[in-house]
Amino acid sequence: MVTTDRKAPPEDPAAVRVLCALEGGRVLPVSAISADSGIPVAAVRGRLRELGDAGLVTEVRHGDYRYYRLSGPGAAALTGRRAGTPPPASLRVGTRAYAFRQARSCYGHLAGRLGCALTGSLIEAGHLAGHDGTVDLERLGAARTVAGALDPIGYALTASGAALFRGLGVRPPVDRAVRCCVDWSEQRHHVAGSVGRLLLARFVNLGWLVPGGPRRVLAVTAEGRRAFASRFGVETPVG
Structure with a gap:
């Protein structure tokens, strides 16, 4: 239960x-x-301490690293205030952070929300087999989930997945084993390795994705939005 005798941190937009x-x-x-969030690391640490004291956030230890998650339904309900929350102190920083989370390249494969959504779609459609796309911190042992961290869990490109490649105009790789990367911003898998590189290169060649700014950000074109929706059932934001 969230205590009521303390200052409520959620009144702070940050x-x-x-x-x-x-x-x-x-x-x-x-x-x-x-x-x-577009908030400096030092400020985030301070907010996390306050939110932890208020019972809204829980610290999770993973080896030598610390992670954070929401605690209970009270914290989840408070995220509904986002619509009335002022924009980040620096709109430029906030916009860049948002774009970086939406879609970016990661060692030549597609990461961010779009990369994880695409991977989930491939799993659901049976094009990838072997796992459900979730990340288990305990299974990763002492590894840190930073950009480029590979999960020992693997996938396999199925016959329908190979047909999908051919439909995109790409020769399927001979090795059907598919590596997966822990997406640090989404905490889910996105396709990595040769399959991931082939897909991203093809999406760029088709004009579905274009460089969207600094830090490996990718922007989805109008054609790309239509293609991701029709071919993979993945909706992408406009702008």
């Missing part, structure tokens, strides 16, 4: 943005919360 970064069951390190 605290609300920290809570919103953790919605949907995400378990994130401070760096990821900072990138998502």
Whole structure:
């Protein structure tokens, strides 16, 4: 239960943005919360201490690293305030953080919300087999979920997945084993390895994705939005 005899951190717009970064069951390190919210790391640490004292956020130890998640329904309900929350102190920083989370390249494969949504679609359609796309911190042992961290869990490109490649105009790889990367901003898998590189290169060649700014950000074109929706059932934001 959230106590009522303390100052309620969620009255602070920055605290609300920290809570919103953790919605949907995400378990994130401070760096990821900072990138998502557009709030400096030092300020995020302060808000997390306040939110922890208020019983809204729980710290999760993973080896030598610390992650944070929402605690209970009270914290989840408070993320509904996002609509009334003022924009980040620096709109430029907030916009960049948002774009970085939506779609970016990661060692030549597609990461961010779009990369994870695409991977989920491939699993659901039976194009990938072997796992459900979730990340288990305990299974990763002492590894840190930063950009480029590979999960020992693997997938396999199925016959329908190979047909999908051919439909995109790409020769399927001979090795059907598919590596997966822990997406640090989404805490889910996105396709990595040769399959991931082939897909991203093809999406760029088709004009579905274009460079969207600094830090490997990718922007989805109008044609790309239509293609991702029709071919994979993945909706992408406009702008």
